[in-house]
Structures are given as C-alpha cells and as structure tokens.
Amino acid sequence: MRNLSFPLDLNHAKSVNENHTEVRRLRISALIVAALLIAGAVLSFVFGSTWVVVLGVILAVFAVGAIFLSFWLPRQVGTLASLYAKGELVPAVIAEKRPRGVTLLALVNVSKHPDTDPRYALVTRSVSNLPGHNWAVGAKIPSAAVLGDRTSRGPQDVWQLAGPMPIAWGTRDRAVIARGIAEIPAWEWAFLARNTKRFKEVDAAPARLLALQARELPTEMR
Structure with a gap:
C-alpha cells in the first residue's frame, strides 16, 4: 500500500x-x-x-x-498522526467550486485486502479549506484515504465509508505536497481528470461512494 x-x-x-x-x-x-x-x-x-x-x-x-x-x-x-500514517496516498482533484468551499473527487482503493484484491471507487467530499493549493477546478490534491464502516455487520471485502484527507491539512510544507503529487502515478491523475464531471453522480451514490468496474480503470490498475 x-x-x-x-x-x-x-x-x-x-x-x-x-x-x-x-x-x-x-x-x-x-x-x-x-x-x-x-x-x-x-x-x-x-x-x-x-x-x-x-x-x-x-x-x-x-x-x-x-x-x-x-x-x-x-x-x-x-489520532491525526495515525490517520496519515495508515491512510493510503490517493489522488483527489477539485471537481466543483462552491460559495464556501470546494467538492473533492478522489480515487480510493476501498478493499479490506488492498494489496491482494484491490477494489476502486470514486468518492466525493465537501471541504471548506485547502491551504497551500490553488482553488481551481482540476487542481491536484494529494490525500490520505480515511476508511471505515457504518456498522460492524458491514461487508467483509470492502469498506462502507471512504474519504480523502488532504495532505495539506497535515503540513504547511509545499515540498511535501509536491512530493505527494509526484508519488501518485500519472495515469491515476489522468483518470480523475477524465472523470471530474462525474462528481454529481458520485454525490448521489450511497455514502458518496461509487464503486468502479475493472473495465472503467486504466490498464495499469486492472
């Protein structure tokens, strides 16, 4: 991971x-x-x-x-330190600008066995601040994935809840943010760029999480 x-x-x-x-x-x-x-x-x-x-x-x-x-x-x-330490580095982009913030669209591996059985989903999150970033649609926001379940009786293979937690919420160092962007493969950023307009579809999905089929993913991620 x-x-x-x-x-x-x-x-x-x-x-x-x-x-x-x-x-x-x-x-x-x-x-x-x-x-x-x-x-x-x-x-x-x-x-x-x-x-x-x-x-x-x-x-x-x-x-x-x-x-x-x-x-x-x-x-x-x-703790915040543990969330960043265990959260997978994931790509997120600004999909929509709102009067009091932005909507992020992220590509997250929601599998409970992420290395052996990856399951990807698009997720959205509304945020009100993004220090160190340009607030423009399409801007890259490297993030840590925060995963969880609604109940203890949730599915055993995927998480029920997922959301991006921007790296910029954990550091003022722009070099760290730039390193986060660089460590995410170009095809993941390109995939989000192609799917930015789907944020309303994702917003309407349960828990703002839209599971993706393998055929929808870049060849490198299948």
Whole structure:
C-alpha cells in the first residue's frame, strides 16, 4: 500500500484539519447532551415523585452513555498522526467550486485486502479549506484515504465509508505536497481528470461512494 511519510505539523493540523474539527464538534455535542440529561436527572431526584425519580434514573444512564461516547469517539477514529500514517496516498482533484468551499473527487482503493484484491471507487467530499493549493477546478490534491464502516455487520471485502484527507491539512510544507503529487502515478491523475464531471453522480451514490468496474480503470490498475 502506498503511503506518504512526512512530519505532522500538529498545531497546523488542529487548526485546519476538518476530520479533527468534525470529531471535536461531535464530542462537544455529546457533552452538551450529557449536561442537559444530568440537569434533568437532578431535578427529577429533587422535586419528582416516585415515577419521576425513575425517569431521572433513566436520564442519568443516558447521560453516562453520552459522556462515554465523547471519550470513545476520538479513540475509535484515531489520532491525526495515525490517520496519515495508515491512510493510503490517493489522488483527489477539485471537481466543483462552491460559495464556501470546494467538492473533492478522489480515487480510493476501498478493499479490506488492498494489496491482494484491490477494489476502486470514486468518492466525493465537501471541504471548506485547502491551504497551500490553488482553488481551481482540476487542481491536484494529494490525500490520505480515511476508511471505515457504518456498522460492524458491514461487508467483509470492502469498506462502507471512504474519504480523502488532504495532505495539506497535515503540513504547511509545499515540498511535501509536491512530493505527494509526484508519488501518485500519472495515469491515476489522468483518470480523475477524465472523470471530474462525474462528481454529481458520485454525490448521489450511497455514502458518496461509487464503486468502479475493472473495465472503467486504466490498464495499469486492472
């Protein structure tokens, strides 16, 4: 599997990496819900009748669950360093410019056995910042693939979720970004260039992931 090794600029990543921002937003939401549930439980215990106290106990249990979720999420997703270290280097291009960001189109190997049984898909992701890049349709955005499943009962051969995490979210060093572009074969970039206009088709697919048939791929990838 192809990876790009580079020193992670953690302060930069925490300020611009939207994976980090999404996890932080979910943690804050879980803690706010927990605080509201705890407040409801306390009021039930202080002022409620027997049945209201039972409701308070239920609220307290849900509050514990919300607190657990806020600590479980970062461990489940992984640190930014681990996501870059284990994520395959993949090509992504700007497919669409929007008022508050861009849509990325990426070519990702979604196989759970990527070296022996590759399965490729086009995936899209909306992002609001791309430091160090020209915001033009077709611009090359080297990225690390972030893969996952919706549920533990997902298929055993492919990941259910996939998305590109730009290298530019992990470093300010433009030489690293240029190296990422260079280490991705020209035929992969050419394939994305030919398929850029398919981003709406990909956006409409479940989980914004469109599986590709072998006949659609460049000869070098079959």
